Amino acid sequence: MNDLVNETTLVELSTLAALPLEPGKSKATLDALNEVLALVGQMQSLDVANVRPLAHPLERHQSLRADSVTETINPSALSQNAPLYEASLYFVPKVIE
C-alpha cells in the first residue's frame, strides 16, 4: 500500500489534532504513521459490504439519569489544577486585540 500520509496531510492532521509539527521530526512521524496505517490497511481485504457497524459491544441503550442536579463539587477542587486561574476565571492568551 502506498503511504497514506504525506507532508501536506501531516500538516492538516497536526492542525486538526492541535499538535505541533516538531522541527526535524516530520520524516520520523510520517514513517511511524504510515507504518501503523499499513498494519491497519490489512482490514481493507475483508468484504464488509453487508455488515452493520458496531459501536457498543453489548448493543444496549445507555441508561440515562433524570436531568437534575444530584451532587455538587467544590469549585476550588477543580480550579487548583488550572495552570492560570484568578477571580473565578481561567486565563488564556488574549484572543481579540
Place this chain on the structure above:
Amino acid sequence: MNLNFATLTDLQKALRNRDVSATELTQHYLTRIDALDPALNSFISIQAETALDAAGRADARLAQGDARPLTGIPIAQKDIFCLQGHRTTAGSKMLSDFIAPYTATCSEKLADAGAITLGKTNMDEFAMGSSNENSYFGAVHNPWDPQLIPGGSSGGSAAAVAAGLCAASTGTDTGGSIRQPAAMCGLTGLKPTYGRISRWGMIAFASSLDQAGPMTRTARDAAILLEHMAGHDPRDSTSLTEPVPRFSESLGSNIKGLRIGVCREFFTEGLDPAVERSIREALAVYESLGATLVDVSLPHTPYSVSAYYVIAPAECSANLARFDGIRYGHRCSDPENLQDLYQRSRGEGFGEEVKKRILVGTFALSAGYFDAFYHRAQKIRRLIKEDFVQAFEHVDVIAGPTAPTPAFPLGEKASNPVEMYLQDIFTISASLAGVPAMSIPAGLANGLPVGLQLIGNYLQEGPLLQAAHQFQQATHWHTLTPPEVL
C-alpha cells in the same frame, strides 16, 4: 504465614484472627516498597500517611467485630483511577501535577469494602502500550528479571503484586492491558464484561473498550475483588444494570463436562514454541479434570489488531482533546496565542506514542477516510463479536495463550511498533467483542511465567473464575514467585 505473597483469603483470616494487625500489614508492605521498588519503579506515588490512617481505622473496626470484607487489606491502584485529593497522572507529563477532585467509583467501592490504598502504580502513558516503557515516570522492571518488561499498560500493578509489595491491585484493560502484564508477571488478571465495572473516575483512553479489573495472585482473590469493584453506577451510562453475583461463593464445584473451545487462530506462526507447550499442557490438565476440549474457530481474529488500531486511536483522539492546557494539565510557557497554547501544551505534555495514536485517530476520523477506516473497523468489530456469539453456542469457555511470548528485554521492541502491537493479538478480540477474559499462570517458558487466557460469554465471569480456580486447585503455577525477590 509469609505475608509477602499471602492471598486475600489468607490475609482476611489473619486479620480477623488478630494474627496480624492492619497497621502491621500496611507497614510491612510500605517497608517492602521502600526497599524493593527503587529497582522496579512499579509505583508513581505512595500514600503512606493516608494508608496508615486507614489501617488504624481498620484495626478499630476489627477490634469491634465490625469488619467489612476487605477491611485492612492493603492494595495498589493503577494511576489511572482518580482518588480525591491525591495525584493522578495516567503516567503522563500532561497530568504530572493533577490532583483528583473526586474518587473513581470502583476505587470508592473498594474503600467502602475496607481496602487500604498503599499508592498509585506506574503505567504506560494513558494506558497506551504493552511494555510499560511509555511512562513519563520511567519504565517498570519485571520482578522475575529486572532486565525484562513487565507487560503493559498495567505493568506497575502487575510488578507490585508479583514482587509482594501489596496484596492485590487494580488495572485497566483496553486491548489486553490487564491480561498481558498478568501473564508476564505470573499473576491472575481479569477483564470483566464491558460495563460490569463503572468507568467513572477512570481516565479515558478508548471509551467503548476501557474496562477495569483485578490483578491478583489467585482466581479466588480475583473473584473477591471483582465482587467489590462491579455494579451499576448511574454516573456511567454504559455501566450494566445486572446484579453482581457472589463470584467467590461459586468457585468450588467441579468442572466435569465443561466445554472448552480451543481456538485454532490462537496457535499461529508467531507463537513461541515454549509458550505453546505450556498452553497445551494446561489444556491437558483441564481434560484430566473432566473438561472436554472442542476445536473452535474465531475466523476474524487476524483482523482484530487492524480494527483495534483504528477504533482505539479514534476514540483516544476524541478523549484526549480535553487536554488543552487551560482548565487542567500541562501548560506551555509564554504562549503567543491560543493556538500556540493548545499545540505546545499538548506537544510538551504528551509522549511520542500518545501523539502518534492521536494522529492515527485523527486520520481515521477525518473527511475522506472515515468510511474506509473507522466505519470499516466498526464493521469488522461486529464480525469479531459474531465469531464469539457463534462459538459460545458450542462451548462454555474459550482457551489459548494470553501473549505470544514471555516477557522480553526492555528496549527490544521499542523501535518496532508493529511487533509491539502484535503482543496483544490474542487479547484484542475479546476487548472488541466486550466479553470477559482472564489470564492465569500456566507454566514457565525459559524460567518465565506463561499466561493461559480463558474467555467467557457475556456476563459469565462466574464460570470463567470457576474454571480458573479449579485449574489452580490442580496446579502450582500461581504459587510461584520471582526467584530474586525476597
